[in-house]
Amino acid sequence: MATAVETLGKLERRITISFPLTEVRAEVEKRLKVQAKTAKAPGFRPGKVPLKMVAAQYGYQIETEVLNDKVGRAFNDAANEAQLRVAGYPNIEPKQESPAGVLAFDATFEIYPEVVIGDLTTVEIETVKADVSDAEIDKTIDILRKQRVHFHTKGEAGEHGDGGEPVAANGDRVTVDFVGSIDGVEFPGGKAEGYAFVLGEGRMLPEFEAATVGLKVGEAKTFPLAFPEDYHGKDVAGKTASFTITLQKLEWAHLPEVDAEFAKSLGVADGDVAKMRDDIKVNLEREVAGRVKARNKEAVMDTLVKTATLDVPKSLVAQDTERLAEMTRQDMAQRGMNVKDVPFPPELFAEKAERRVRLGLILSQLVGENNLQAQPEQVKAQIEDFAQSYEDPREVLKYYYSDRRRLAEVEALVLEENVVNYVLGLSKTSSKAIAFDELMGSNAQA
Template structure:
């Protein structure tokens, strides 16, 4: 039987589904009979409840279920018959008019779009690279030293200097009135490391333990505390304690404390370099992948199904609530997060997904078994027991699906970069690491 498909707007389509009343009634009766075998009711033995009682109590619910099931089947058959790739769930509404003995419904839905990708040879992409320098290794060593620093109290005559840890009491007022967050006792911070506003650090620098000082402080216009941003406060600060920091020397003891088996500074620097190179590789790949995907979408022409965007936005809301839950927010699953907040991002994700899927299909860029294995083995190298990590991935379908998605993205990226006009750019290590 031919299915008539009505085009409404762009990707929106409508078909009419009909169900024979006799088929519905027969299925309802069959299900009610099965239900009667297990229904319990006062005054009746199990399996002996009258059908009239079962029909009265459960008839409407069973009929609703049957109609839904039959509509699902009818829609699937009709969509297959019309060779439609349905995007999202259909919206089904019963029609007022129908032939005698039938129920008629309109099913309104969207279909997947035709994706047209222009010549990628015309796309222009800036491909970045970066190297791990000795300076980068030196900075990492300094970070590791600071993580293991110790402090010793200074003498009464010593003044606070950069690098010292100071303990202070302070109170700030705006127009003579205290403000939220403007007071603390026994507050600690490290001078010269940007933990406080520069004007605050400047005032404390040079003070002695037991000394007090009053000074003005202008909060920046873009200060995170909106209530005080752009305003000027007067602070009273008292230095309670000054501690000088001691950084451990970079020697064999330091290397061993960091888990370097060889216990040498050379082995420590080699280990740091290896880890930094892994991070650099990841960040470079991410930046180049992003540039390639942007170029791909820029060369694609398609309409995006609204239903898919709505579904993606709802998933993003669910993820946001889950993130709040992990942070310990009470009733996070009920947080009033409008899906509209994510519409633009959801639209971009859906658009990219459709374009990537078309390129994968048309260019046979699916993940090969050897690529999956190689990717898992590469991931495992950053763990102490690589073989266990490999088994952990191979034993779970969901984890393997995640690996497959990454490999496919890499295949797509390589394909695009192999076609586009490439401009290579060497990024300084610090600039690369500062990129989100």
């Protein structure tokens, strides 16, 4: 039996569950007899083990299972009878004082809150938009050319020229020997032979690159280098070293011409440069559309968080905090990092978890009240949109529809989009054009 529901706080409740000890003992004995039919023990045939031996081996486990079953069933029945929506899992503890022959437990739990969403017709939301111009296409082509760069010895004539005067300059790939010392003593990591890098890419500290510029093969130079206070090498951070570098090899960068061969290297079979530019534009527009959608979704989610009023169940936040920590651990492990024994303090994820739970409750309320669930045709359209950038769209459809979890991920995306469109349709919206580079440099996430 269960007592009336006690209110401990805004969302916290308690129910006391109790039942006769005789019921537990009867159920334990019943399960022990079932277990005895298949129990094994040295010197006994299967099923012939004495009940006392079975009880000694399995009694604690079975008694725990019986208690869990009875308490869980009683709690669910009581919560359903009281028409409570339980958030998370109840914390069940034995009651300290109970009548003789009675087992009693206190189940403390939280319920889902009332979600009050403000008047969305009065809120103002600024959305963004961005265009893809020829300048963005040209920048992308330059990036693609740099990805296909090849180097030639500077000063030596070849089919692409000699690269100009054989003096190190930005854009050149240099190979150097170097040695560094602090107060006349070499330090770990301050010496290398045959070290190659491209001048101007920022891989080396500014003083190092500046000293390399202007050198010819075989020339050496000694210069001071001040390590930043926040330098990753703690032994040298904030100190000034003396470096000597010797240029061993100098190469200039040859970028491929934007011609038919270049277009073919990008998958344009006939080498049509105009078609290549069109393909790049389509891909950029798809990327821009995705980022614009993400930025506008973030604006809507921010508005909903500010507009809605609700108390967030701590139990759900705790669960999501653990989930985020585990996701981070798995992600770091996949990147080759050993994080098996590294502690992940909950406070690192608590704020994000609280926002995720809050948004989840708000979205659930909006979807339920306004029938914004993802429809099958919407899900299919979304998957088909994903498939456009793949060689065989049918394989993409098969990939999603063959796995319920993958399909659920798409359904969640469509549901969020339905909410975004619904909110934008009610609110006062304004649109702001932003630069392509600003948009591509952002990484909005709800």
